[in-house]
Amino acid sequence: MSFGPPASIYTESAQSADKIRTRRRRRLLGGAAAVVAAAALVIGAVALWPASGDDPKNAAAEVKQASDEVRETHERTPSSPEGELSVQHNEEKLTSDTRYGPGLWATEKLAVRGVATRLEGYKIAPGYDETAWSLELDGHICATSRDMTADHRTAVVIQPPHSGASAGKGVCDEVVLVDLDTGKKLWQRKMPAADFAYVTNTNLALTKGVVAIAWGHGSVAYDMASGRKLWNTSTGAECQDQGYAGGRALLALVKCGQSGDATYRVQKLDARTGKPRWTYQVSKGVQGVYLPSADPPVLAVEAGDIDVTDLITLDGANGHRAATISMSGYEPLCGSVGLAGPYFGVLDKCPGLVVGQDRLYVMSKESTEIDQPADRIVAFDVEKGTTAGKFEGRPFQNVVPLRADGDDLVLYRRSIDTVQPAAVVAWNSRTDKETPYLLFHLPEDDEGALSDPERTQIAYEHGHVFFARREMERDDKEAKSPVLSVLGVGPAGLKH
Template sequence: MAIALAGGAWLVTSGDDSPRGSGKKEPPEARVLHEIPTPKVGKDPINVEGMWTTDRNFVKAGVEKVTGYPLGGGSAQWEIPLGGEICWTTPHINADGLTPVLFRDADADNPVCTQVGLLDLRKGELRWQHEVTNEYGSRVMFDEVTMGGGTIAAGSSDGGAAWSVDGTPLWKPEEDAECRDVGYGGGARLVAVRHCGDVSSPAVDVRSFDPKTRKATSTYELPAGVEYLHVVSTDPLVLAIEDEKKRSTGVTDLVAVDDSAARGTRRGAIEMGDDTYTLDCQPSVVESCTELAVSKERDAVFLGTEQNVDAATMNEIVALDLATGKEAGRTPGSTDANLRVLGLDEKGAVLAYQETTLGGAGGAVWRVDPRTHAKTRVLRANTAGRDTEASFEAGGQVRYARGHLYLGQKLISAPDEPTEKNGPLAIVIGTK
């Protein structure tokens, strides 16, 4: 195993990156325990994004439904029919196993994304389902949905709407409002990204507020030129900014915001640079960034670097201080596969997925100590399932929980050729 910057020196072993001589025991070899088949669909892509784990189930979104399986895979234990294609899900789940979902109304003449529902992932049921109408009686279409501060909130270019956990409506878009909630960041808290003024070139700000009263506690105004804004963490508040003055596309800066006062201020900023770090954000969606982890304990963000075939390892995981923007630590990866940051585990350690290799090796999961930046392998997949595992690396979802690696598709469609077959919708990798 490679260990990053301990006591001011690099300690890196060669070869297969195993912890020989480190005294650490390698995890047993894992295998594909279960495959969920992809249902037959047409040529038009269907969104099946959404994948969660609870203390009881691995849950995967499918075609107009969400299904719960045993954590180690096996026959479905429950199914929640939605009656329409899924539009958006969030990784946030509360302590009761509840998470919101946005989906289409299949019964409408024009099935658009109007339905907001709350899923109970422990009981396997749809708690409630609501839609919003404007003053003209037309249904409001939403782009995304999230949960934070005990509130479910959906945003769109026309404004936002919210409900309490019991389904009580809290607010909805105001037709003549100067500012519109285009999206929300959830998790520990709920914050709103707002567009104000001219629709074609709006002023953008982020508002921290009390979801119960909707009273603002802090507002952080973004400079002119910010085209897209993403919330990557609400506690601490961290934003990913796409500034068209710096670059035409992609995230240009990560900004940590102090929202303790009525006027929010910038604590620190990190310039992303060109082809420096890997960060995947959908341009027009507020809460869509993946492949990073924000540690409140360390006041740092962890990012994977771009692949460099000339370096000692394919890429690295870098810790960047949110207050100073400076590097706080570095973890080298593997000699023949990229590391992808997944997030934090329940103890605050960084989880990273090591992709499969061209040589036929399976992937792996590493736990990175946020203080020492040393990494420990917690799962290693065998070579037998390598091709199946690799089929998820381009655009799939990856999650590690309770000793299992879960991989799932986001979009599915019929194969281009009649003789071809789709791979699985999702797989479970583990030892038992």
């Protein structure tokens, strides 16, 4: 069986992509769309919640982590939720082709994102746009990790130019480790026997001291400190690693066979050796599997459908099934997420789903009723699979889960007009308590796209929320106008 290269995504029209993608979460706002929103970022409506000081539970000391562990942070409740613009960067000189922006990370001082063939760090400071550093890579970004280390390092896979037989085939066979504080390239390695690693099938994950990459026809892991190869799998084996989920553990998705006869298993690996510690065999007939979390282990499966039908939670100690949760009525958004194909590594990324230590939170499908909440986020007990609370959106104001923080879920709720702002909220499913973190308005022309997790990467870190477009395309009527790339909001009056 031959495996030809996919069409290059870097020359594909975004208009063409729009025709074949499914906009599952977009809808018209009807009469609400006639309300005039702020033309620029406007702050207000702080009185919708009472002012709150530091919450003792969130004022606890940060978890002490080794520098090479995947970063875990905890948020403090701000003294006031009033927000202000802290990052805004526009892409200049766009061509008529789509410019892709894979990857979004945030530290205390910088927002970092990938754009085409480079990584850029933007200073978090109100009032102006400042690029702290820009790192030109040796090719287009093919895959990113959702994580960084405690000392702010991450890795990307790139597509360098090739000569000879590999020329023009779009092979993604080099991995780069980068310091996100400085933009310095720490090491770069050529992946072994990666002739069939493409932007459509390459997945990348980080765990303590290890960078692991798989592309369905081979895999490799590197020591994070030195770039030394730790292990790799044979390209001729019947069963191949499709990709990994990282963080506190390393979870592998293994596929055996091809097409309709394929079967899957999930393995927890010893990250330094690649040897499995336990194996969970996925039922036959499943069409696809995603790994939204390695610890606790959570699988999102497509059982007889092209969409995720169920979540399966496993016991992290032995891999035994703990619970199965039906996704009927829910939108975990695993898979292509608004793009025309599974680009940049999708195996561990489900922007409609967040997994905490003993709760998982999933976004519901949208309601079409004008007087009903636009959607809701439902919490489930990871071990039992039972519902454990729900957070309702508001009419025309969708809610999106962003990250777990201890017992809290940090979520985003979109705005609707100049009166009802967008919000970042911490919600405790045990007590049903809501704590406002930020209140703000997004620019009117960009609000719809920025609030859609299929079109925009949304992240909350260190008291700031960041929005980074997955694709950027110029307006042909104003071809020379810059296009918004990334926007951040932080607490008003905070000294940076």
